[in-house]
Amino acid sequence: MASFCISCTAQDIALPAPQRTGGKPLMEALNERQTTREFSDRELDEQTLSDLLWAAYGFNRDDKRTAPSANDHQEFSIYVVLKSGVYVYDAKQNILVQKVKGDFRAKTGKQDFVAVAPLNLVYVADTKKSDSGAADVGFISQNVYLYCASAGLGTVVRGWFEKEEVKAALQLSENEVPILTQTVGYKN
Numbered sequence: 056m057a058s059f060c061i062s063c064t065a066q067d068i069a070l071p072a073p074q075r076t077g078g079k080p081l082m083e084a085l086n087e088r089q090t091t092r093e094f095s096d097r098e099l100d101e102q103t104l105s106d107l108l109w110a111a112y113g114f115n116r117d118d119k120r121t122a123p124s125a126n127d128h129q130e131f132s133i134y135v136v137l138k139s140g141v142y143v144y145d146a147k148q149n150i151l152v153q154k155v156k157g158d159f160r161a162k163t164g165k166q167d168f169v170a171v172a173p174l175n176l177v178y179v180a181d182t183k184k185s186d187s188g189a190a191d192v193g194f195i196s197q198n199v200y201l202y203c204a205s206a207g208l209g210t211v212v213r214g215w216f217e218k219e220e221v222k223a224a225l226q227l228s229e230n231e232v233p234i235l236t237q238t239v240g241y242k243n
């Protein structure tokens with residue numbers, strides 16, 4: 056069940072609290088980590104979304120996250136592109152804040168599966184916070200790979216996308232740069 060949210064609008068998605076325990080042992084998840092490029096259109100439930108996003112880039116201590124960050128600039132935002140719209144993951148409040156309404160999945164990449172899979176993540180760096188080279192994104196992406204291996208989901212990190220098309224679809228500002236994308240869903 057979704058949690059209560061004071062600052063949400065009707066279009067935002069208040070996620071249930073992430074489950075921070077359980078899953079496969081790390082060595083099993085590493086053993087099963089791999090890239091998938093065939094996805095079913097089965098939706099992810101809100102608990103799965105919450106767990107996945109927390110694993111990716113949630114806070115596991117007061118102001119620190121599951122992924123390391125150069126100089127602790129934490130310059131990334133995760134844009135969550137679902138059938139219903141484009142959202143930004145607010146990791147503090149555990150809310151998906153709707154940015155754009157409508158289905159923009161196909162705009163996030165050049166491969167056919169991006170429009171089929173239920174979820175595309177876009178890792179967006181804020182150049183106002185840091186211009187240190189965006190190395191943090193590799194750690195975030197690997198967190199998603201390992202969560203997917205643990206949860207029986209498929210995933211592929213993607214550098215093959217049209218930067219300007221993604222910027223337009225996500226309505227990014229001047230200082231926001233999409234660095235990598237990542238598709239997630241059930242394997243076909």
Ligand SMILES: Cc1cc2nc3c(=O)[nH]c(=O)nc-3n(C[C@H](O)[C@H](O)[C@H](O)COP(=O)(O)O)c2cc1C
Nearest residue numbers: 088089090091092164166211212213214215216235
């Ligand atoms: C930075 C980066 C960008 C990538 N871009 C794409 C991509 O655009 N499309 C794709 O299908 N796979 C992409 N991949 C996935 C690689 O092709 C994949 O990791 C590689 O073939 C090894 O397979 P494995 O992940 O199953 O070990 C990318 C991987 C990385 C690290």
